Amino acid sequence: MNNKDLQARKSQVIARGQGNVYPVYVEHAKNAEVWDVEGKRYIDFGTGIAVCNTGHSHPKVVAAVKQQVDKFSHTCVMVNPYEVAVTLAEKLTKLAPGDSEKKAIFVSTGAEAVENCVKIARAHTGRRGVIAFNGGFHGRTNLTMALTGKITPYKNLFGPFPSDIFHVPFPNDCHEVSVKASLKALENLFKVDIAPSETAAIIIEPVQGEGGFYQAPKALLVALRKLCDEHGIVLIADEIQTGFGRTGKMFSFEHAGVEADLMTMAKGIAGGFPIAAVVGKGEIMDAPLPGGLGGTYGGSPVACAAALAVLEVIEEDKLIERANILGQLFNERLSALKSQYPTHILDVRNQGAMIAMELVNNGDSEQPNTDLTGAIIAGAAEHGLILLACGFYGNVIRFLPALTMSDEIANEGLDKFSALFKSLITA
Ligand code: PMP
Numbered sequence: 001m002n003n004k005d006l007q008a009r010k011s012q013v014i015a016r017g018q019g020n021v022y023p024v025y026v027e028h029a030k031n032a033e034v035w036d037v038e039g040k041r042y043i044d045f046g047t048g049i050a051v052c053n054t055g056h057s058h059p060k061v062v063a064a065v066k067q068q069v070d071k072f073s074h075t076c077v078m079v080n081p082y083e084v085a086v087t088l089a090e091k092l093t094k095l096a097p098g099d100s101e102k103k104a105i106f107v108s109t110g111a112e113a114v115e116n117c118v119k120i121a122r123a124h125t126g127r128r129g130v131i132a133f134n135g136g137f138h139g140r141t142n143l144t145m146a147l148t149g150k151i152t153p154y155k156n157l158f159g160p161f162p163s164d165i166f167h168v169p170f171p172n173d174c175h176e177v178s179v180k181a182s183l184k185a186l187e188n189l190f191k192v193d194i195a196p197s198e199t200a201a202i203i204i205e206p207v208q209g210e211g212g213f214y215q216a217p218k219a220l221l222v223a224l225r226k227l228c229d230e231h232g233i234v235l236i237a238d239e240i241q242t243g244f245g246r247t248g249k250m251f252s253f254e255h256a257g258v259e260a261d262l263m264t265m266a267k268g269i270a271g272g273f274p275i276a277a278v279v280g281k282g283e284i285m286d287a288p289l290p291g292g293l294g295g296t297y298g299g300s301p302v303a304c305a306a307a308l309a310v311l312e313v314i315e316e317d318k319l320i321e322r323a324n325i326l327g328q329l330f331n332e333r334l335s336a337l338k339s340q341y342p343t344h345i346l347d348v349r350n351q352g353a354m355i356a357m358e359l360v361n362n363g364d365s366e367q368p369n370t371d372l373t374g375a376i377i378a379g380a381a382e383h384g385l386i387l388l389a390c391g392f393y394g395n396v397i398r399f400l401p402a403l404t405m406s407d408e409i410a411n412e413g414l415d416k417f418s419a420l421f422k423s424l425i426t427a
Contacts, residue, residue: 001025001037021388022381029056032405034386042381043413045399046388050209050241050354053268054313055404061271061309068305077106077299078291084304089277091311096279097251098259103285105278106299110240110266111139113276114203116293117262118143120278121201121234124287129199131189133170133182135392137210138203138238147203150211150392166193170204172214174347174358174365179220186227196231201262206252209241212391213349213356213398221256228261234284237263240276241354244268245314245403248324248352255351271310275303319403323352326410330355330399333414341425344372355399358391368393375424383420385413 007023025037032055034042047053054061068084077085085106093102107113118130130147132138138147140154146161148154149170155161168185169177190196202224208214228235237260242252246268249255253263262280269275274297278285314320327350334357338345343363349356359376361367373395380387390398401410 003036003038006037021377022386024381024386031055031058032402032409040384042384042386043409043416044386045401045413045417046386047400047402048272049267049388050246050400051267051272053244053246053319053403054271054310054317055402056272058271058309058313058404060313061306064305064309065273065302068302071301073302074297074300076296077301078294082301082304084301084308085299088299088304088307091308092265092277092279095250095311096263097253100259101282102279103282105285105293106304107276107278107295108274108297108300109139110264110276111141111144112295112298113240113264113266113278114138114144114147114236114238115141116278117203117234117236117238117264117280118147118201119293120262120280120285120287121236123292124234124284125200125232127198127200128164129166129194129201130164131166131168131186131194131199131202133204133208134167135170135172135208135211135214136167136203136205136238137208138205164194170208170211170214171217171220174214176365179217179223182220183223196227196233199231199233201234201236202228203236203238205238205240205242206256207242207247207351207354208392209354210390212358212393212396213351213354215349215351216256218256218258221253221258225258234261236260240264240266242351244310245320245323246352246400247354248320248327250314250320252351269310270303270307273300273303273306275300275307314403317404320352322403325407326353326401326403326405327351327355329407329410330401330414333411333418334399337418337421341421344369344425353399353401353403355401356390357397357399359395359397368395370394372424373397376420379420379424380417383416385416385420387417 006025027037089104132147134149136149138144146165149167171179171182266276331350334348346360347358359369359372
């Protein structure tokens with residue numbers, strides 16, 4: 001079995017829309033390393049898009065899953081519930097930032113969590129409008145696509161979209177969008193397109209994930225909180241990519257000290273098992289009537305057991321602290337590369353272990369270097385690395401190491417990255 005044959009088989013039977021970054025087929029993976037079907041080893045800087053924060057197949061997660069599967073794997077939480085779901089909801093409602101009493105619901109994917117936030121916010125407010133940000137990513141279902149603030153590749157060919165969704169600019173130092181400009185656009189939107197009294201929710205990622213790892217300034221989140229309080233608008237934190245220790249706090253909103261009304265959780269929640277949640281203020285969460293929320297697989301007992309193990313590992317292995325240490329290590333090493341190549345690297349930024357490098361031509365923020373970004377991603381596998389790109393302009397390399405990655409493996413991976421980068425610049 002080899003990668004080439006498998007890719008040929010895949011192309012025959014899996015539609016191109018569900019593309020793959022690498023024609024590299026996984027045989028097994030352990031903690032921060034992946035081996036392909038040809039026996040080649042890769043250092044994983046992608047963690048399956050910010051999912052395996054606790055590394056691949058953490059022994060505690062594997063043990064919890066095996067134990068649960070031996071008991072039962074599915075009854076549907078909406079038919080016969082089970083203790084693991086209740087325990088997980090107890091823990092998540094305590095972990096969610098802020099002091100308000102909270103409740104949770106479980107679904108299977110991030111997009112579903114976002115959709116449910118909108119349903120809950122509309123049921124609670126009786127209003128229609130939802131405001132999101134340029135460059136934001138919220139999913140690939142019809143409603144979440146509409147919320148997503150980037151056309152290619154997420155939205156083109158897929159309309160029509162639901163109405164009553166609006167976008168405003170996301171503040172961005174690199175591209176000269178200030179918090180003031182962002183808030184001004186919101187004020188303008190309230191005059192031009194939708195009254196605040198008709199707005200159900202504002203949704204924001206505290207660090208834009210697919211959008212390029214741009215951090216929402218504290219001043220913006222504080223201002224949004226104030227605005228939402230003034231007008232009875234539900235503030236939704238999309239923490240799907242930022243959650244579970246990734247940014248050096250359990251959740252990124254903690255950096256700003258702001259409590260959202262509703263928040264999404266997915267990805268890092270369960271080490272790769274498909275579960276997502278909405279957690280929010282109890283009185284808002286209870287707006288929909290019984291049976292109005294949920295689904296067949298939401299809150300799978302196997303995924304709940306995995307999530308409980310993940311929470312234990314985050315605490316026992318001090319992974320939140322580790323996210324900050326890894327973030328600093330990556331930032332120092334990538335910044336050293338930036339000082340060597342200042343005309344190619346515009347910016348190196350991180351919030352904990354959500355680390356990014358933005359590539360441009362001629363040191364100019366208005367000249368995104370998508371060619372170099374593409375060449376780095378294309379060359380990564382050959383250098384034994386799994387790397388992902390992102391960005392509104394497609395010119396950001398993102399680094400999402402497992403929080404369980406050792407300094408030794410991180411440095412080895414960064415050596416590989418530097419060698420790859422230099423080989424492409426001098427080529
Ligand atoms: N919101 C954010 C912030 C995300 O990063 C993602 C996934 N990249 C989603 C929503 C959608 O999650 P899923 O792919 O599980 O539907």
